[in-house]
Amino acid sequence: MSADAADQAxxxxxxxxxxxxxxxxxxxxxxxxxFDLAEEALHDAVTAxxxxxxxxxxPANPRAWLVSTGxxxxxxxxxxxxxxxxxxxxxxxxxxPEAQETTPDDDDAVADDRLRLIFTCCHPAxxxxxxxxxxxxxxxxxxxxxxxHAFLSTPxxxxxxxxxxxxxxxxxxxxxxxxxxxxxxERLDVVLHVVYLVFNEGxxxxxxxxxxxxxxxxxxxxLGRLLLELLAEPEVMGLLALMLxxxxxRAARTTAAGEMILLDEQDRSRWNRExxxxxxxxxxKALGSRRFGPYTLQAAIAAVHGEAPTAAATDWHQIVGxxxxxxxxxxxxxxxxxxxxxxAMRDGPLAGLTLIDAILATGDLTEYHLAHSARxxxxxxxxxxxxARAAYQRALDLARQEPERRFLHRRxxxxxx
Amino acid sequence: xxxxCLIYDEEKKLGAMSKNESDAFMGEYFAFTEGIRKTGHFLGxxxxxxxxxxTTIRVRNGKLSxxxxxxxxxxxxLGGFYLIDAKDLNDALQVASxxxxxxxxxxxxxxxxxxxxx
Numbered sequence: 001m002s003a004d005a006a007d008q009a010x011x012x013x014x015x016x017x018x019x020x021x022x023x024x025x026x027x028x029x030x031x032x033x034x035f036d037l038a039e040e041a042l043h044d045a046v047t048a049x050x051x052x053x054x055x056x057x058x059p060a061n062p063r064a065w066l067v068s069t070g071x072x073x074x075x076x077x078x079x080x081x082x083x084x085x086x087x088x089x090x091x092x093x094x095x096x097p098e099a100q101e102t103t104p105d106d107d108d109a110v111a112d113d114r115l116r117l118i119f120t121c122c123h124p125a126x127x128x129x130x131x132x133x134x135x136x137x138x139x140x141x142x143x144x145x146x147x148x149h150a151f152l153s154t155p156x157x158x159x160x161x162x163x164x165x166x167x168x169x170x171x172x173x174x175x176x177x178x179x180x181x182x183x184x185x186e187r188l189d190v191v192l193h194v195v196y197l198v199f200n201e202g203x204x205x206x207x208x209x210x211x212x213x214x215x216x217x218x219x220x221x222x223l224g225r226l227l228l229e230l231l232a233e234p235e236v237m238g239l240l241a242l243m244l245x246x247x248x249x250r251a252a253r254t255t256a257a258g259e260m261i262l263l264d265e266q267d268r269s270r271w272n273r274e275x276x277x278x279x280x281x282x283x284x285k286a287l288g289s290r291r292f293g294p295y296t297l298q299a300a301i302a303a304v305h306g307e308a309p310t311a312a313a314t315d316w317h318q319i320v321g322x323x324x325x326x327x328x329x330x331x332x333x334x335x336x337x338x339x340x341x342x343x344a345m346r347d348g349p350l351a352g353l354t355l356i357d358a359i360l361a362t363g364d365l366t367e368y369h370l371a372h373s374a375r376x377x378x379x380x381x382x383x384x385x386x387x388a389r390a391a392y393q394r395a396l397d398l399a400r401q402e403p404e405r406r407f408l409h410r411r412x413x414x415x416x417x
Numbered sequence: 418x419x420x421x422c423l424i425y426d427e428e429k430k431l432g433a434m435s436k437n438e439s440d441a442f443m444g445e446y447f448a449f450t451e452g453i454r455k456t457g458h459f460l461g462x463x464x465x466x467x468x469x470x471x472t473t474i475r476v477r478n479g480k481l482s483x484x485x486x487x488x489x490x491x492x493x494x495l496g497g498f499y500l501i502d503a504k505d506l507n508d509a510l511q512v513a514s515x516x517x518x519x520x521x522x523x524x525x526x527x528x529x530x531x532x533x534x535x
């Protein structure tokens with residue numbers, strides 16, 4: 001093969017690899033019943049493609065070709081190993097008849113495989129950090145290094161987490177399946193939570209390499225789209241909408257120098273209208289189902305902000321109404337805090353402050369810097385300068401991220417003496 | 418595949434039950450056991466005597482040491498177990514979630530290690 005042809009073949013395989021490798025992997029895991037074996041098989045199949053496609057031409061269905069080549073390579077590898085391990089022939093025998101029953105190019109089966117992969121990576125029997133790492137590694141195809149970088153961890157820690165999770169899947173026999181209808185809501189919650197964590201890590205992190213972290217948000221949105229394509233549940237729509245509506249504001253959230261800009265001071269012409277429009281359509285669809293939950297409600301709140309041409313023109317009545325429903329669906333202190341901030345906008349700072357003080361009195365949020373900065377802001381608007389100063393100071397003591405700390409310093413400096 | 422369901426209860430809570438409550442609780446256990454016999458999950462199971470009856474031994478450097486009580490003092494005590502045969506972890510969790518103590522204490526589900534015979 002000439003060097004040129006080899007380059008072309010590599011490029012061809014690269015393109016297919018990017019679009020198909022995760023689907024092929026998901027199917028191989030089902031056929032081979034083992035994550036590591038499937039990864040090896042995928043690797044072998046891709047190597048074979050680089051060798052053979054330039055001469056034989058690209059197959060009509062590259063995905064099916066990769067699946068069946070991967071399966072044969074795995075069986076070969078097991079047979080070679082069989083000389084050393086007595087248990088392997090049984091495994092190889094088990095794989096073959098199963099493999100012949102399923103046609104790998106059956107679109108429904110492949111869609112199911114991708115869902116199986118997602119639900120298995122997010123199985124509640126796995127620890128949360130392993131669910132996250134495994135999903136990014138297996139479903140998104142991120143390298144261990146990229147995951148470690150994004151989560152400010154070391155590649156060896158992430159690798160170990162993934163190895164342990166795969167061992168538990170194998171040894172405790174976590175099945176490779178989409179949960180039954182009865183279990184679906186609970187299991188879907190875990191999946192959505194993992195996607196949401198990935199998004200948040202990319203959205204709110206300002207330490208580390210911000211570029212890599214923005215990628216993480218895009219990865220979460222991609223995951224959300226994939227999930228919606230496979231499982232059109234209202235909360236899947238709600239979560240995707242929530243991510244799009246937040247992502248739409250990314251460019252307006254910081255100055256060129258990396259300083260934080262709050263919602264009411266953002267240049268709304270820099271919001272991404274396309275993402276907002278897509279998010280709004282999804283929210284309406286999810287709300288229309290009447291089976292929505294917290295993600296849809298949060299998205300609906302973000303959509304109301306997205307509609308407002310200016311901060312002053314925001315429909316606070318509608319936002320408070322949505323928070324009232326949300327606080328019932330998801331009665332967490334953080335939701336209660338946000339509701340209090342919305343009520344302050346609708347009914348004035350004193351109404352909000354009374355609520356925030358009541359939340360702080362329960363002790364749940366005393367270590368949460370945003371509770372104190374929200375309180376500080378309301379005290380400032382009420383002209384209670386000493387209280388405002390003390391609350392900003394408390395927020396500053398608790399805040400961890402540099403841009404937030406600079407923002408709080410700025411606010412402290414702006415207070416009259 | 419075999420799984421061991423380890424049942425942890427607070428003995429204090431069980432001890433504080435009235436005769437009626439306690440009878441009802443035991444009744445639930447009998448019904449549960451009967452149920453998993455019928456579905457073919459049941460391989461074995463026993464209830465343990467209270468933790469005051471436990472003795473822990475260790476052999477170190479060839480010397481046997483015997484101490485009173487369980488390995489570690491905890492709020493919940495191992496009170497019994499079921500050995501079940503289940504298709505996979507999801508199936509095992511389904512079964513374990515119906516053990517009456519899952520509501521009061523907790524149940525740890527552990528796959529059994531199978532050693533291949535040489």
